[in-house]
Structures are given as C-alpha cells and as structure tokens.
C-alpha cells in the first residue's frame with residue numbers, strides 16, 4: 001500500500017531520461033550540504049535507475065509515480081548500487097561547467113586506501129567544482145575495479161601483491177583491462193546540461209566517450225596527486241599500460257620508483 005501523499009510529493013521529482021541506447025529514471029534534485037575541508041558546500045544531488053526490464057519500462061511509459069514506487073520494493077536495489085550525481089551552481093546555464101565522471105572505488109573513496117589515487121581525486125574534484133562555481137560530479141557505482149566488481153578487485157589486489165600490475169591482474173582473471181561504460185551517465189549529463197563542459201580526467205577513454213556522444217568538451221583538466229610509495233606503481237601502470245595522459249610522468253618516475 002503506497003501512501004497518497006508520498007506519490008504527490010515525489011511526482012515532480014522524477015524524470016524519465018531517454019537516449020538512443022538507454023532509459024533511466026532520474027530522481028532529484030535533493031539538497032545535499034557537504035563538508036569540504038571544514039566548509040559546508042551545498043550540492044544538489046540526483047540518483048538514477050537504469051530501466052532494465054519490461055515492467056520497469058512499463059512503469060516509465062505509463063509515467064505513473066505510483067507504478068514506479070510499487071516496483072521499488074521488489075527490485076532489491078540495495079543488492080546492486082545506483083549511480084548518482086552531485087550538481088553545483090547553475091549547472092544548466094553557467095557558461096563554464098566543470099565535470100568529473102568518477103568511477104566508484106570502495107577501498108579508496110570510503111576507506112581512504114593509499115593503493116590508488118581515487119579518494120584524493122574524489123575529494124579534489126568536488127573542491128574544484130565548487131571553486132569553479134558550477135559543475136557536476138558523477139559517481140558511477142557500476143564501475144568498481146574498472147568494471148570487474150569489488151570481489152574481483154580484491155582478487156586482483158592479491159595477484160598484484162604477487163608481482164602483477166593492474167592490467168595483468170585483470171587479464172589473469174579473465175577480464176578486459178577496462179570495461180566501463182559511460183552511456184547512462186552521459187545521457188543524464190545531457191538531460192541536465194546542453195552547454196559545453198570541461199572534463200576533469202587523465203583518462204582519454206572518458207574524453208572519447210563524451211566526444212563520441214556529441215557532447216561539446218571544450219577542455220580537459222588533468223588530476224594527478226597524492227603520489228606515494230603505495231600507489232606509484234599503480235599510477236605508472238595507468239600511464240604506461242592503460243593509456244592515461246601522463247602529465248606528471250617525470251614526478252612518478254623519479255620520486256618513488
């Protein structure tokens with residue numbers, strides 16, 4: 001039994017976002033005050049749900065909030081993870097908007113692991129977006145381990161402790177090096193903003209995915225940092241084997257190698 005008032009409160013906060021290749025239900029905006037270095041910064045938060053089966057599609061097509069809410073309890077959403085986006089400033093209209101497509105990293109983002117640079121990149125890009133005045137951080141929850149999932153990433157870490165690099169470990173487990181898709185995130189981006197964007201990344205694949213979608217990416221801002229003895233090999237492998245733009249190659253080579 002769905003409460004009538006829940007339906008009337010939520011109906012204006014849901015949108016169906018359709019592209020040639022995907023359908024997603026977007027919920028938001030939701031005011032999200034965030035602690036960034038002791039300062040409260042207010043983002044607008046949205047989450048989206050890929051529409052995968054017929055019943056979900058029907059709920060979308062009939063566009064009834066009630067049908068969607070009824071489906072939610074049977075979807076067992078906590079077993080998977082949904083992606084989301086933190087929007088800052090007048091994202092739709094601002095002339096200059098900074099965006100980041102951040103791939104989830106349970107170990108780096110949540111535990112603060114120093115084996116990678118993910119936690120640093122997450123926090124730094126949120127600060128860069130707030131400082132810029134407008135932008136969005138897409139947090140891509142189906143990207144763990146560059147698409148292999150958390151459990152497989154744990155196995156890959158063990159292989160790395162036994163001498164393999166990141167790419168070799170993924171391949172040794174029968175995966176490709178990088179299977180991430182940006183399709184859903186890009187369709188949400190286009191729903192929220194049509195104007196040109198600047199992308200924070202060292203990864204040419206992210207740039208290519210955005211450009212291939214027709215998005216006007218006017219600039220790329222690199223994001224290297226937090227280099228330590230624990231992640232130097234990982235960072236070097238990104239540049240040497242995964243094709244990441246190597247802005248600070250010299251630093252990586254000399255300081256900890």
Ligand SMILES: Nc1nc2c(ncn2[C@@H]2O[C@H](COP(=O)(O)OP(=O)(O)OP(=O)(O)O)[C@@H](O)[C@H]2O)c(=O)[nH]1
Pocket residue numbers: 101102103104105106115116117118121143144145146147148153156157160166170200201202203206223234238244
């Ligand atoms: N398979 C695997 N994935 C890892 C490892 N360390 C971090 N990751 C994942 O790598 C993803 C981030 O990819 P990165 O290569 O660090 O960076 P990127 O997203 O390609 O590029 P940037 O936009 O420049 O950050 C996250 O999903 C992490 O979970 C690892 O040792 N093995």
